Amino acid sequence: MMKVTRSTTAPAPALGAPKTRKAKTTGAQRRAVFLFVAPFGVLFLAFYAVPIIFAVVQSLLTVERKGTFGPPRQVFGGFVQYQQVFQNTEFWESVGRVLLFGAVQVPVMLGLALLFALLLDSPLLRGKKFFRLAFFAPYAVPGVIAAIMWGFLYSPSLSPFDAVTSEVNFLSAELVLWAIANIVTWVYVGYNMLIIYSSLLAIPTEIYEAARLDGASNLQIAWRIKIPLVVPAIILTGVFSIIGTLQLLAEPQTLRSFSSAISSTFTPNLAVYTTASVPNYNLAAAFSVVLALATFVLSFVFLKATQRKVSQ
């Protein structure tokens, strides 16, 4: 109470302002807010909002020519591009492919990350610092580099594990999707593990002591106390994984030099890139819009669904 009165009345005589404001924020504070928010605001507008609007506008245009050899001209085409998107089987195959990928890879990756985080948090392990660093190290490897490394490891002629790779061709049409899943898992398990682990560390240890006094085993403590308490962290990693899955590009694009089984429309983003290189910017823009909407809806639904489960 003291502070509020002081902060509102004190500046008034000092500045000699003709009127005293009752509002909590002073003019100086309002200027400061503007200074703080403006840089991000401008950049966000220029490089987030405007591109989104621009993509939507582009996706509503279509290229028209007068006669066969007339100059191309962009005219309003309504939902022509979206019709094409919905009729484009290659695009929907690529969407189906990454959804299948996500349905398998995301649970496996987050399951492993949770297991490692729980083990790191348990009294069973020695050398925790080493394991934490070793498991996190692949996160420092960019997707392109990881794909190059694993590309060499997979390829039958170069692999150090030729006993395996001469029998099983990881770069074949049937397996290459899972070969990519392995690369993504390799890179991101440690990162997700750390997010979950650091939220495990935030749980007060008294809770475990109480549970132990009640005769709970390690497994019961993990299952009934630790996992429910780190659900928000798991949700966060889940949302990021879903966004990442739909955006797959670097790994498949790089692996194309190792495997002919990856088509130019293997993932939605590859389809965007290929279509833009044609160049058919309007259709590529429509792909981008559909992809962004799908990502947004999927992560939003996931957030809502898991929140409901948690509150129940």
Next chain:
Amino acid sequence: MSAATATAAKSASAPGAANPRGPRHSIMSRSAAMLIMGVFTLYFLTPIWWLLVSSTKTGGQITGTAPLWFTLESVPTFLANLGNLFTYSDGVFGRWLLNSALYAGLGALLGTVIAAMCGYALAKYEFRGREAIFNIVLSGVLVPATALALPLFLIFSEVKLTNTLWAVFLPSLVSPFGVYLARIYAAASVPTELLEAARLDGSSEVRTFFTVSTRLMAPALVTIFLFQFVAIWNNFFLPLIMLRDQVLFPVTLGLYAWNSQISQIPELRVLVIVGALVSILPLIGTFLALQRFWSSGLGAGSVK
């Protein structure tokens, strides 16, 4: 019974102390845990080890010798490979490293300051439109960056700025997730009383932010910096679609370009392997140097 209570009480009062309940765990579950972690350590480290070993070999030795161990001439071969890497095609690889350092290093640094200011304002000031701005930023977190790459390319080509440094640098500055983290941290770690006190002392709002608040938010700022550094360093679609001139490439795009030429120019294989090793060292170094910060800051995003 009383002994159990005593140990429990002891460890509750000193949470950091050595675990007193150790002997109760069977050797079975201990070795199972160590076995799982050991096997996965091999999984995570073998590819990096292979990369390290392979970078000390000539093109023929990569397939001809034991893949996971060094040869007798490892050191001179490695140095020769490094020399070739930095001289090939007029030393373009060094340029790529510098570009990546510029895009990711400077971009993340500026981006962190910008995101921190915005998140801080959202947390510590009450003004009209605050919730609206925060909700827009939050939806920005869910918009995939790659969906923006193509429209950004179209916009930059309108103003004739594709194939320039700016085309990759400027869009990389925006990090809605950074704003989100900064807001959470500022709300939790900068006491409003402190800001009031600074005001009474006559410190301007901006000065208070840079001298007092940033210090309190330091762990969060390092986390935001790292997130953004990695995001820019790993970004592939934006440079792929924006840049034609290989002098402007970041190191990932450069290595990608070399890798896709291996079938025509086989000697590039060794350069790609050595280049991959050299390109991941800065990131591993950054992570190790800043470990103290990120290991505590990473979980912040999930705090409600």
